Amino acid sequence: MTGQTTPGPASHRYRAGTQRRAIADLMDRLRTEGGVRLVTGEPGCGRSAFLAHAARSFRTGPVWRVRADPADSARPRGGLHGLLRALGRPVPPPAGPAGDTLLTALRAAAGPTPHLLCVDDAHLWDPDSRAALGEAAARVRATGGAGLLLTVPAHRPTVPELAGLPAFPLAPLTPHDAAQLLDEATDHTVDPAVRAQLVSEADGNPALLLALAHRLSPAQLRGHRELPEPVADAEVLDALVGGHLAGLPADHTELLLTVAAAERADGTPGADAPLVHRAAPHSGHHAAVTGPATASPFLVAADGRLRFRSPLLGRAVYATAPPERRRAAHRALAGALPAGLPALLHRSWTVTGPAPHLASALAAAAADPATAPPPALRRTAHTRAAELSTDDAERARQYTAAAEQALLAGDSPGALRLLDAARSRPVPTAVRGRTELLRGRVLLADGPVDDARESFLLAAGLLASAGGGPVAGPGADGPPDAGPPVAAVAAELGAADAAWAAGDSASCLRALTHGHAGAPRPGARGTADAAVPSAARPTLLHDHRDGMRAVLLARFDLAAGPLRRVVDRAQDADDCEELMRAAAAALMLGEVTAARRAGARALAAARTAGYAALEARALEYLAYADLRAGRHQLARAHAEEGLRAARRAAQRNTAAHHHAVLALAASIEGDPVAEHVTAALTTARRHGLAQAATLAQWAAARADLGAGRPREAADRLGPLVRPGPRRGHFAVWMLAVPCYVEAAALAGHPEHARAVVEDFALWAACGADPQAPAQLLRCRALLAPPPAADDLFLRALDRHERTSGAGDFERARTELLHGMWLRRRRRLREARTRLGEALLGFERCGAQVWARQAGAELRANGVAPGTGAGEGAGGTGGGLSRLTPQQLRIARRVAEGATNREVALSLSVSTRTVDYHLRNVFATLGVRSRVELVRLVEQEEKTGAQL
Known part of the structure; x- marks a missing residue:
């Protein structure tokens, strides 16, 4: 046992990830009030690194870090004696209130200043010492004044002496934090694809991640040589957690193996307890799976299921078991199950060579729409079918089907690996076309969109020449559409989506004109979320195609009819893709309420089906619709949730759009926007996302304008909205025109904005944005001579009043600008009324930075906000x-x-x-x-x- 006042070296610096706020709050409380936390986590999760982080963060007083020493733990009160030595206190006599002795010694060593005691692996202390520590912790909880952090493992029940203390479980690393840790450990030499695979294999466990990196050669880390299969093999897992499994009785080991084997074919965490009971080869298992307390300390029984306290431990149990014992466990489980996909999977793990008939049965069961297993389980079944097949073409089909399910489950890197496996041998043209179709979908969500477009175009050519046909996956079993084969239509649609994301209107129009593709959504990205359209969708796709093509040709009069049919047709739909198309069409029609409704239903459909890949996309629709409806705080909530979903699904492009939404919301609410703007632009520039880049730059400019920096805002927005090579995305730049006109006018250069106002008038006339007509009148007022400006401002306010679904923000901006115009013409009484109403409007919608502007104008007008600012404000x-x-x-x-x-x-x-x-x-x-x-x-x- 060692004591020290500064933290020693750790295997890695702790990364708070999703717990950043909770950990910061905990450290604040420890510094100001004291308290106790029992820090728990599975092996390798970073409990020691967390203590080092806590010790570094605690700067208000002395810190002691103590680690259990086996030599001390073997003696009665050995842990207590070691701790007292670390505190520099004399060892107490054998008898007496040990908890009081420990607390007194700790306070005497620290003096009156706040202090922190960190005990690592407190469960390894002898029982008397643990009891003393528990007593001292209980006193600290009651009286405060000191901080205690005790770490114990989460893969076993907490020792009884510490069981009543408040726990602080350490969460796994997020993929982003795991990738950063890996980059640091490898000096940023790891290949991106290898990084993604290692992060996925580690599943948030930092010790496992570092062990996997240490296992690979420099050539493998750089992607120059293939990785071993599996990456996390028995040797790595045994080295990490094997010691926890040593010395277990045989029947105990068999129970753990049966649970671990059952989990592989269950599709959800844990295993069905009655199934394990039926399959258990030893009668000694019965008490473990039927009683409320399991016979194994590594398992938890709840709601008729058994699960490992530590998922990593379950992986190690399965990987380190001899192959014949694993096959025996699967054989027993297959015999205890009725016919179906889980039983077939267990049977597949009992064979040691090719089994074409079993592979066919697995493929059929995985594709059966009547059972609808979750995507992760379908992926496992298709992958196993590919491994058992003898025909190269069939193997490629099954790997492609597995990739589709991996993508829907939110595992984009895994989908790419399966697609690589699918095309590792010569295959028919149609199969290769389907792999390229799926590769394009992966890249559209998480890669350069120009590369995605090329993959889609290649797929379209291959599938059209091969006769097309359905692709495995949801909605993929319908007959071909009239004209090009259905799969080829989906590929053409994907090419249009990619061109839309890149801001390439010409390529987008070509895709919509020369094929039967649908169309990308306005204010967001494309909608090729399912592999191919179902039999019920051809008319919807044609309408969406025709409507979007008309929009790109600026024929808004021709766009309304087909887009309206898309919205109406989705009234009773429960398909996620159809609902997202309806949201896109509603946004183009300016019907934000319908768009929000369709987006919310698409989100519910994605969650019901377990499609993690579509969840982030549905949230993107919903967030954009919220923004267009003026519900900025709700848009922020949906974008924050969508950002988490996009990160879980490894969809960096989708994440960039959520960052753009968050930046736009922050530019209204007055929060800093730089972090979200930088995140959106980083991915947008790397992957060619013109739309996300334009939205982020608009957010930065609007933040400048709200903070009273019109010159900076005009400089940012000018290149985005004026004609030229740097003009923003064709579906976004017109939305930023009102901000630019306001910035240019306030900066003293209204002449710079006159040309774009006429372009904006065409947009306002199409009816796609219900707020655009009022914004157009406001823009004209800012550029008009005094006699006409007043009337234009009043007409703009009247138009705001007659616009249904419009939020307070745009009206308040018009009131603010009108009030400023009136004040500068010494019409002070009218200005007070208008500015007071602007202030109230900004406050109602949470636009704090803009409310400050209105308040400043009121003070310049001689009235403090809230002290009689006219009819729109009052009070003292x-x-x-x-x-x-x-x-x-x-x-x-x-x-x-x-x-x-x-x-x-x-x-x-x-x-x-x-x-x-x-x-x-x-x-x-x-x-x-x-x-x-x-x-x-x-x-x-x-x-x-x-x-």
């Missing part, structure tokens, strides 16, 4: 009345003594957002410290000021 108040509602909430919580992080948690915002708003609070109120802020709040509360 002191200095606090100059704050926006969000600033007021933050000021109150700070005055109550909350830290910035505690404020962030209570308001469900980031700490950075609180820091940003608090700086503005200080500047607005003229205070220089939190102490002054507390005094001001207390003073105004006493005089009746309302917060």
Whole structure:
């Protein structure tokens, strides 16, 4: 056992990932209040690295880190004695209240300052020492003043002496954090495809990830040589967790192996307990699977299922078992199951060579629409069918079908590996066409979109020449459409989607004109989410194609009819793709309510079917529809959820679009946009996503405009909206025109914006954006001479009133600009009314940065916000009345003594957002410290000021 006041070296620096906020909050509490946490996690999850991170983060007092020593743990109170030695205290006598002794020694060593004790592997202490530690922890929980972090493994039940302490389970690494850790460990030399495979194999376990990287040669890490199969073999897993399985009784080992084998064909975590009971080769298993407490400490029994406390342990149990024992377990499970896909899978794992008849049965069961197993289980079945096949063409078909299911399950890297396996041997043209079709779909969500377009075009040619036909997957069993084969139509549709994402309108139009493809969505990306359309979809695809082609040709009069039929046809649909097409058509028609409804139903359909790949895309539709409806905070919530889903499914292109939505929402709400803009542009520039890039740049410019920097906003937006080679995406640039006109006018260069207003008038006339007519009138008002400007502003406000579904934000912007125009012409009373209404509108929709602008204009007009700003505002108040509602909430919580992080948690915002708003609070109120802020709040509360 060792004690130290600074952290020692760890195998890797801990990465908080999804727990970043929870860990920061925990460290704040330990620094200010003290407390106890039992840190748990599976082997290799980074418990020791977490303690090192905690020790580095705790800078308000002394820190002791203690690790269990087997020599001390073998003696009564040996752990306690070792800890006291680390604290520099004398060893206590054998008897006495050990918990009190430990707590007294800890406080004597630390003095009056806050302090932190970290005990690694506390479960390895002797029982008396654990009891003393538990008693001391209970006292600390009751009285505070000290921080205790104790680590114990999660793959066994917590030792009874520590069982009552509050737990803090460590979550697995996110794919993003795992990739960063791997890059650091390999000095950034690992090939992207290899990185993706290793991250997938490690499943969030940092120790396993590093072990896999250490196993590979430099040539394998760089992608110059093939990786071993499997990558995480028995040797690697045994080295990582084999020690935990040593010395188990034979029947115990057989039970664990049976559960691990059952999980492989279940499709969900854990195994059916009655099935394990029926298949158990030893009668000693019965108590383990029927009683409430399992006979194995490694298993948890709940709701009729058995699961491993540590998934990594389950993988190790299966991988390290002798092959004959694994086959015996599968044989027993197959015999205990009724006929069906799970039984066939278990049978497949009992054979040691090719089995064509079994492969055919597996393929048929996996494709059976009546059973509808989850995508991950279908993938396993198709993969196993490919491995058991003797015919190269059939093997390629099954690998392709497995890739389709891997893609739907959200495993894009796995889908690419299966597609590589499918084309590793000469195969028929139709099969090769289908592999290219799926490769294009993977690249469309997570790769250069120009490469995706080329894959789709290649697939279209191959499938058309081969006669096409259905492709395995959802909706793939319908008859061919009239004209080109159905699979070729899907490939042409994918090419149009890729061209849309790249901003290549000419290529998009060619795809929509020369084939029977559908069309990409406006304000988002394409809709080729299923491999091919079903028999029910040809008319829908034709209507979508015709409508989008008319839009690209600027024939909006011809687009409305077919797009309206697409929306109407999806009223009773439950297919995710059809619903997303309906959302796209509704957005083009300007019917944002219908678009939101279709997006929400598409999300529900994707989740019901277990299609992780489509979940992030459906959330993208929903987030864009929310933005167009003026529901910025709801758009932010959906984009945050979509970003997590896109990262889980390894869809960087989809993630870039969600970052763009988050940047647009932040530019309204007043939060920093740089992080999301940078993330969106990084992927957009790397993969050629013109649309995501345009949206992100528009968000950055709107943030400049909201912060009172019109010149910077005009400089950003000018190249995006004016004709020329740098003009933004053809479906987005017109949406940014109102911002550009406002920025140019406020910057003193209205002449720069006159030409684009006439282009915007064509967009407003098509009816695709319900807010565009009011925005057009506002733009004309900003550029008009004084006699006409006032009338145009009033007409714009009247149009806002008559626009259904429009949010408060655009109307408030028109009111703000009109109020500014009136104030500069000394029409102060009218200006107060208009600016007061703008302030209320911005506050209603949470546009805090814009509310500050309205407040500043009111003060320049001689009236503080909330102190009689005309008909649109009223009431009295002191200095606090100059704050926006969000600033007021933050000021109150700070005055109550909350830290910035505690404020962030209570308001469900980031700490950075609180820091940003608090700086503005200080500047607005003229205070220089939190102490002054507390005094001001207390003073105004006493005089009746309302917060």
